[in-house]
Amino acid sequence: MNGTLNIWLIPLLPFAGFLLNGILGSRLPKWLVTTVALLAPLAAFSVVLNAALRALLPMLMDPTGINNLPSVVNLPYTETCPIPWINIGALHIDFCFVLDQLSLIMLLVVTGVGFLIHIYSVGYMSHEDGYARYFSFLNLFLFFMTLLVLAGNALLMFVGWEGVGLASYLLIGFYFQKDSAANAGKKAFIVNRIGDFGFLIGIFLLLANFGTLTFSEIAAKLAASPAWQGGVLTVIALCLLMGATGKSAQLPLYIWLPDAMEGPTPVSALIHAATMVTAGVYMIARTHVLFNHAPFALGVVAIVGAATALFAATIGLVQNDIKRVLAYSTISQLGYMFLGCGVAAYSAAIFHLVTHAFFKALLFLAAGSVIHAIGGEQDLRKMGGLRKHLPVTFWTMTAAVFAIAGFPPLSAFFSKDAILYAAYLQGPGGRALWFVGLVTALLTSLYMFRLWYLTFMGESRSSEIHPHESPWSMLGPLVILALLSVGGGWIGAGEGLGRFGTFLSPSVGIGAAESTTPHLELILSFAAVAVAFLGWFLADRLYRQKPAQPAEMAEALPGAYKLLANKYYVDEIYSATVVKPLLGFSKYVLGWLVDIGLIGGLAWLLGGIALFTGAILQRWQSGNLRSYAAWLAAGAAAVLLFVMVPWTSVWPDSMQLILKVTGR
């Protein structure tokens, strides 16, 4: 290892941007706010890029003589600055950043896509109040996200984990004067807190069982005892999974993500699609050694992922808000990543994470461009025919739609395929998961093309809309992301995810076992492409050729339609089973009984005693000088009496008692 990469700069630069814009932003001119806000992620991205290039040199160039190059960095790379953080007894936790293949890929996505979305935001937010506030929060998010990714131990990761939750809360509730936005922020925060509880318990259990929280040490201890399977490891893994389901919006804690769409659209793209929600996947990949030793927990991960993928995709079919369709799509795609993790194909899951960051950020940004163009309208039923007015948005969105639907050779084709293939290899249970994934792929294609047709095709369904193409600060990121969505899949093309898999394998291990059937992967790919075409075909029939048919179908199956349109009534079920009882318990038991009854009652009792004795003692305070004097004299007489009377001879026992009590 030669030289230093200064990876500590990666989180610190956005943090400086946050401080500058957060403290001085309202007093600075707008161009300066923009400059600061853009420079911070750009600088962080350059540091990451420098690290990436130096780490990738051995892969890019001919191996002979490469090790003599002074600039090559060997991963995992730890900056030699272990600043002690917590040092109590046997517990030692350092501020330690670790750069390995996994965190490098995540950092490239986070800072790269993050920078693009910062640029986009300049155009999108130009007319909004709280411009500086918005960018300071966005920079704060990048700080915590990079902290989360770089963290070398679970506790530091938890700090970033909580921090991105905070940034997410602040940005969802950015339009805090709107009640729904404020409530959505709270909902996201509280639901995440449930998951964080699991994560925290997991950390405690890690500490109790391993005596350390450093990921590499945990991995080393597990590697030293390969026979250690299940048991407490399963419990830890399930606790971590609980944290992951909260952050990554999986069943049963996904409910906050659709509501999080109340935030500005670039925020939805950055935090609630591309980066933050993938933190759960990242965390599972980071602790994959643990999960590998807990097969049961891995199975749960896979089932949760597959179930979420299918579940969210069905809801996405009937949503009418363009951003909510994308939100459910995000949940569904995250389900794929969990499925990938669950079948121990971590490389495939991370690969899908990367491609998803490209195409889902693009989808959100394009949707934002559409919303921006037609004056804040988000209802798909009021759009239509926008293709002519928004050509750049249309073409970039088209790239994203085809990518997410899984058409070759676009990005999601490779990554989704890799996950489904890995699932298929996991025996009969894996085939069931594969089938669920395939059905989800069909639904994905269907709802994405539905959105595409309803937004861009046909005739405009609203007369008040006067669309105009967005400024280039918004279209530029769209074009770049479109190129990445189209071509990004090639990094992982080929046997064992190609170069991507080779690069990542030191971090997360080699993927699932190789297939015994030749051409199996090819057959599965054909199946996936076939369902993608089928979804397109169905959407084309339903939303272009016979636009009346979806409504007829909804009428023919009112029960099913209502179930989907109301999102399986999950919010209502949670409200009835958890929220309402909890609120009732808080209000009646804690509020009335404990707070008003017990605590308030005690306070009243004490006050009452004071009042009562005061009312009696008040009579002494007559204000009459001579009565005071009389009491004084009486008191003096009493003291004299007490001193002079030989108590011991009068009442010997009582005097003994008094002496004992007064301690004389």
Place this chain on the structure above:
Amino acid sequence: MNLFSQEIPLAWYLLLSAALFSLGVLGFLIKRNLITVFMSIELMLNAVNLSFVTFAHQWHAVKGQIFVFFVMMVAAAEAAVGLAIIIAVFRARATLAVDRIDLMKL
């Protein structure tokens, strides 16, 4: 027998002191005029002074004498303050009857 050649026993002084003190207390309690009440306080102080001197003489300790000076000094200061208060009260209320100066309560 010379009445004066003989030393007067300690008890007499103390009895006189106690009698003076009791008179002071009594006057304080029963008199209505504020100035009389004030004079009763002075009487009590002087009764105490007498017993201080007595004991100082008895035990040949100079401390008691010093205390007397302190008490007299404080009594002088107190007389100045007290009389000033009395004048102020009289100006405000046009009375010196203790029973009618009873605003010192809630």
